[in-house]
Amino acid sequence: MKSDQAAVLSELHTLRDFIRWTLSEFNRHQVFFGHGHSEAWDEASQLVLNAVDLPWDTNPAVLDARLTQSEKERVLSFVSQRVHARKPLPYITGEAWFMGLPFTVDERVLIPRSPIAQLIDTAFEPWLRPGPVGRILDLCTGSGCIGIACAYAFEEAEVDLADISADALEVARQNIDRHMLADRVRACQGDLFDAVQGTTYDLIVSNPPYVDADDLAQMPAEYHHEPSLALGSGPDGLDITRRILRQAADHLNPEGLLVVEVGNSEVHLMQSMPELPLIWVELEQGGNGVFVITAEELRAHADLL
Incomplete structure (x- = not known):
């Protein structure tokens, strides 16, 4: 050698x-x-x-x-x-790019690559109701890339970056400072909505852990450098997503919108909750497994959750 x-x-x-x-x-x-x-x-x-x-x-x-x-x-x-x-x-x-923006990354957070970027680029039209957006939550934020990109897209909004991992939030805070957004973006630690008790939002966006057990076992070696906490979520990859669906309505304003990425686990979600009116977004630039659902629909179908 x-x-x-x-x-x-x-x-x-x-x-x-x-x-x-x-x-x-x-x-x-x-x-x-x-x-x-x-x-x-x-x-x-x-x-x-x-x-x-x-x-x-x-x-x-x-x-x-x-x-x-x-x-x-x-x-x-x-x-x-x-x-x-x-x-x-x-x-x-030590750096990754998301939506043309640079982000500090290390092995405490996932590397930014979410297709949710395509929805941010269009300000979540046509699913997000018209008018000003006051507050946004990036749930399971990791590096903070999705929430920070939303802060650029909605210049009037305040954005919360929530994660259970204190290590991940250290990186997210670095990115808040890097983009000079401390006046509108804050990092909040806790298990899902425990991090933001008492707060409601016009828009909740989440790229939670969603890799099922089979896919996790077969992932290339490169993925094993990423935090396991941010990847796997039970046998079908949906343990955390189910909790988000059950709890999100309590944290959405009446006309609010929930946006979640579940990747290949979309098949499991469709099979386990076929009557839930999720809208699966067609992603023109590639990617899969992103759904949207309104606060109204979540409340109307609470019995399915």
Whole structure:
């Protein structure tokens, strides 16, 4: 291994050289891409550029620039973490992007990738009632990316980021400060709605743990770096989602809306609650398992929950 590293350090010189070599290492070790990039070339480029403190949109003319010895060694360190430890790139760099916004991440939180971004981009139309939005809850917030993105989309709203994990909320607070939103966004610790007792919302958005036991056992190694608390939720992946459905109406204003992502566990939810009038959102940019339901419908069908 040391001889291979020595050859790389002595024979490769430019950013382009190292991006190509990184791409080969990805292919050689069959790494899995599921945390921000679907293309090996894109991730190889970002890894190398980040290792030498260059932004992802660096002018391509720079790719023929030569690296210093310390920069080469840093690239090798990043690649080793990615291909041997199977660590997702955002955990190596400490940063992930969601809806064009940068977020601080580490292994205390999931890496942002929710298709709920597509709904935020359209301000949850046509499901959210017209008019001003006063208060939003991001339940099971993790890094805070969904709630913070909502704060950008609804500039008049106050946003609560709730999570049971104190470690996750430390990261969320870093992101609140990073985006300078402390005047409108707060972090609240507790088990689901225990974190926000006595508060009601126009909009509740949640990307809770929803991976069922079978899927959890078969996930690629990269996912095992993410907190297990934020992934699994019982045999069918719906333990937490059922609790959210039972309790959400008490925390929604009369015309409020609940939005939840359950991923592949949507099949289990459809089978277990076929009469509940969930609206499954068609996601034009890909993804699945996001439903919406109004406060009115939740109250009308409380007997099903």
